[in-house]
Amino acid sequence: MRWSSSAALALTASGAHALLRFSCSQLVVERLDPLVNPGIAPSPHLHQIVGGNAFNTTMDPLKPPPSQATCTTCTFVDDFSNYWTAVLYFRARNGSYHRVPQKPNVGFEQANGGMTIYYIPYTGRTKSSVTAFKPGFRMLIGRQDYRTREEASRFRQLTYTCLQNPMTRTGETLDFPKQPCPAGIMANVRFPTCWDGKNLDSPDHMSHVAYPETGTFENGGPCPATHPVKIPQLFYEVIWDTTKFNSKDLWPEDGTSQPFVWSQGDSTGFGNHGDYVFGWKDDALQKAMDSNCDSCPQLKSQTIAQGNQCRKQVVVHEEVDGWLNAIPGMSPGMEPIVSGLSLRQ
Ligand SMILES: *[C@@H]1O[C@H](CO)[C@@H](O)[C@H](O)[C@H]1NC(C)=O
Ligand SMILES: *[C@@H]1O[C@H](CO)[C@@H](O)[C@H](O)[C@H]1NC(C)=O
Secondary structure (H helix, E strand, C coil), rough: CCCCCHHEEEECCCCCCCCEEEEEEEEEEEECCCCCCCCCCCCCCCCEEEEEECCCCCCCCCHHHHCCCCCCCCCEEEEECEEEEEEEEEEEECEEEECEEECCCCCCCCCCCCCCEECCCCCCCCCCCCCCCCCCCCEEEECCCCCCHHHCCCCCEEEEEECCCCCCCCCCEECCCCCCCCCEEEEEEEEEECCCCCCCCCCCCCCCECCCCCCCCCCCCCCCCCCCEEECEEEEEEEEEEECCHHHHHCCCCCCCCCCEEECCCCCCCCCCEEEEECCHHHHHHHHHHHHCCCCCCCCCCHHHEEEEEEHHHHHCCCCCCCEEECEEEECCCCCCCCHHCCCC
């Protein structure tokens, strides 16, 4: 199944609509998940996290990131949000695993890995305003335990682009690419764009938001009555630099399967998911959305090199790099080690 990319749309229809697009460098690669597993260190699977340095085992919605963080890895200094996904590993023929490094997008080459973040206020010819997220807002999209196309189809726009070159933006798939991708694999994580207008979170961290009732955000589809408030299209692009692992001599000997696996033990790719904790200062994001700016000069920014300097204290100390017998938190066979969970703050 293929989806049109809003990035491609933005490039081809340049000028027709604005979007906020910026780089966030790596903050930390760590087994923490304050959204799904608050208070649990280590969390069941490994994440790569960008954004403000208030990211921690627990993030109290009543103490939003702008009041806790002292720096951010993102371009805009008022953005202390956290954005995170699972981590991609390569599985060698001998059963060892190696973390796949991330690489920055075209134009953001100085960044230390991380991802490209988009907030898209609207698309189409007529301007319809969006309501920016409120302090304490968080959400996730995707299910780490999904392993089939039928399940993954519940999410409209969680996809992969097999990069033939750094600018490839077509041919998105719901599962991992079946062939080596010369310039890496780009994971695309697009969040729902309709909000119930009341809840900052929900038990599954998803049901307070929804996709448009018909159509898509890109073509101006209306929000359902249950979730009437249009929110910005939040979108992550994460480029996994697979180039070291692209030789077919390294790929599985069966000749049909592919060697990449998400840190939750998913070798299908259908378990693609992303998490978000809103953390813009005051109404900086709302103002940027209202002014429909592209580079948004009114937002205070820092250089990518400055963003690379932002650090947080590591909470979970374990080896995540080099050749590993198992992915952190997983058995060598990629099953989660539930008994390894401990509750400590
Ligand atoms: C993270 O949480 C721990 C334990 O609650 C605390 O000691 C530490 O200061 C927190 N770190 C940050 C950066 O807030
Ligand atoms: C497993 O294979 C990888 C890739 O070929 C190699 O670099 C690594 O040293 C091997 N590990 C073991 C334990 O043989």
